[in-house]
Structure formats: structure tokens, C-alpha cells
Amino acid sequence: MENLRQSIMESVINQFNQKGMKFTMDDISKELHISKKTIYKExxxxxxxxxxxxxxxxxxxxxKEAEVLKDDSLDIVEKLTRLIVCLPDNYRNIDFRMAYQLKDKYPLVYSKLASRIESDWEETEKLLKQAMDEGKLKKMPIPVVKLTIEGAIEKFLGSEELSKTNVSYEEALNGMIDIIINGLRV
Structure with missing residues (x-):
């Protein structure tokens, strides 16, 4: 049954990527060749x-973050950069620029998305502190850096501005982290 749940969630991602929030449960059932009743059982x-x-x-x-943390071929600033913009390979094709649609149509889901962005910063904060202690980045209050990054990501997800450009979500993330990390470099 867990595989069915996973398949359904993967289909949600596929449908979101194709249609934004305009997809229906019928679209999911057609893609997976299952009934809507089967979806509602899960x-x-x-x-x-x-x-x-x-x-x-x-x-x-x-x-994916755990893989980055274990990668000893990366220096601390590279690890930090990759950790902050971490997207699993199977999520690179998702158009996160359309996530702003959740804000009005499914505010509780959007709120959960925002709260997940704001959580689990322990490893990132450790790397930031270590990079600052080693003199690789300017000493700045870590909460300021964290809030800057969170704010940029939430703005990317919560606004339709990015969807009006030819810049992908991944390109926007990489640009944002480049600006922040280069601004912090010693």
C-alpha cells in the first residue's frame, strides 16, 4: 500500500507540474489507471x-541534504551552498514557480510548505557557524542569514513574479544563494 500512496503523490507532482493547481483527482486516477475511490481509500x-x-x-x-553532508569532496562553503538550494533529482523538473497558487486556493497547505522551509536548519546553522569561525565567511548573526534565505525562498514560492520570467525555480535558488554567499565571503 505504501507504494500506492507514493505513486499517488508522484502523480500529484506530475499533475501540478503540467497544470498547476488546475489538476483534478480524475487527472490523477487517469494517469495511474486507478479509480478515484482507490485514491480516497489512501x-x-x-x-x-x-x-x-x-x-x-x-x-x-x-x-539529498544527507548526501551533501557526507560528501567529503566538497569544501565547507560548497556544502553550505548545496545544502541551502538542495533539490532532489526527481524534483528538479517541478515548476515551483507555480507554488504561489497554493496561497489562495489551499492556504493551509501553503502554510505547511512555508513552515517546512523554516524548519530543520540545524545542520545549515552548524555549517554557517563553522564557515564563519574558519574565516571563510564574514561573521554575521546566523538568524539574519537564515531569515534572509527563508525570506527569498518564500518570496519565490509565494509570488507569481518568478512565473512571469524565463528563470526556473532552480536558477532563482542558485542566483539567490550566489548573491548571499558571495556577499558573506571574506
Whole structure:
């Protein structure tokens, strides 16, 4: 059954990528060749499905972050940079620029997304402190750096401005971290 839940969440991601928030449960059932009733056996409603999909996505991000942390070929600033803009390989094709649609249509789901962005900063904060202590980055209050990064990511996700450009979400993240890290370099 866990594979079915995962397949359904992957389909949500596929449908979101293709149609934004305009996809339906019928679209998911057609893609997976299952009935809507089967979907509703796994998830009570669309909100529960979206909440689970957000958690599923952040679990994948945390797995990718663990890979970055274990990669001894990266110096501390490279690790920090990759950790902050970490997207799992299977999420690189998602158009996160359309996440702003969640804000009005599914505010609780958007709120969960924002709260997940704001959580689990322990490893990033450790690397920031270490890079500052080693003189690789300017000493700045870590909460200021964290809030700057969170604010930029939330603005990317919560505004339709990025969707009006030819800049992908991943390119925007990389540009943002480049500006921040280069601004902090000694």
C-alpha cells in the first residue's frame, strides 16, 4: 500500500507540474489507471493528499541534504551552498514557480510548505557557524542569514513574479544563494 500512496503523490507532482493547481483527482486516477475511490481509500481528501505530498517532498530533500553532508569532496562553503538550494533529482523538473497558487486556493497547505522551509536548519546553522569561525565567511548573526534565505525562498514560492520570467525555480535558488554567499565571503 505504501507504494500506492507514493505513486499517488508522484502523480500529484506530475499533475501540478503540467497544470498547476488546475489538476483534478480524475487527472490523477487517469494517469495511474486507478479509480478515484482507490485514491480516497489512501487519502481522505485533497488537503490530506497535499499535506502528505509536501511531507514526501521534504523527506526527499532531507535525504539529498544527507548526501551533501557526507560528501567529503566538497569544501565547507560548497556544502553550505548545496545544502541551502538542495533539490532532489526527481524534483528538479517541478515548476515551483507555480507554488504561489497554493496561497489562495489551499492556504493551509501553503502554510505547511512555508513552515517546512523554516524548519530543520540545524545542520545549515552548524555549517554557517563553522564557515564563519574558519574565516571563510564574514561573521554575521546566523538568524539574519537564515531569515534572509527563508525570506527569498518564500518570496519565490509565494509570488507569481518568478512565473512571469524565463528563470526556473532552480536558477532563482542558485542566483539567490550566489548573491548571499558571495556577499558573506571574506
Amino acid at each position: 487519502f481522505d481528501d485533497k488537503d490530506e493528499l497535499f499535506f502528505a505530498t509536501v511531507d514526501y517532498g521534504f523527506t526527499a530533500i532531507k535525504q
